Amino acid sequence: MNVTVSVNGVEYTRDVEPRLLLVHFLRDVLRLTGTHWGCDTSNCGTCVVLMDGEPVKSCTMLAATAERYEITTVEGLERDGVLDPVQQGFHEEHGLQCGFCTPGMMLTARALLDHNPDPTDEEIRVAISGQICRCTGYATIVRSIRWAANNSGTA
Incomplete structure (x- = not known):
């Protein structure tokens, strides 16, 4: 299925499997490897990203469900070379x-x-x-x- 996700202010449209987790979409499809993948059970919190400014664990969220939200990864914290x-x-x-x-x-x-x-x-x-x-x-x-x-x- 085609999915369009806004990540760090940039829209990405990709053809992905419907069951693809957001953490894998970010890391494997978009190559934003700052989001880490730890446990697949939402226990460790390593995979947290912001969805419309709220923390979510991307290992238990499908990439397709992120389509209408702004996702921020750790790569999106710095602005114009200035650290958050x-x-x-x-x-x-x-x-x-x-x-x-x-x-x-x-x-x-x-x-x-x-x-x-x-x-x-x-x-x-x-x-x-x-x-x-x-x-x-x-x-x-x-x-x-x-x-x-x-x-x-x-x-």
């Missing part, structure tokens, strides 16, 4: 180790800050609670998101 404050925060506060969960964490953080520009550390922890990081212990991730909240006008 969330990306800069992860750099400044060392919010990653292996980096596997990082794209999903960043997109979840972006959605949080879009809805709540000054969240508490507890609100940050609740927002990222649907994602698993096996490396950091979350302290640096929370600090990274806090940095982004505090520096949203400077990055």
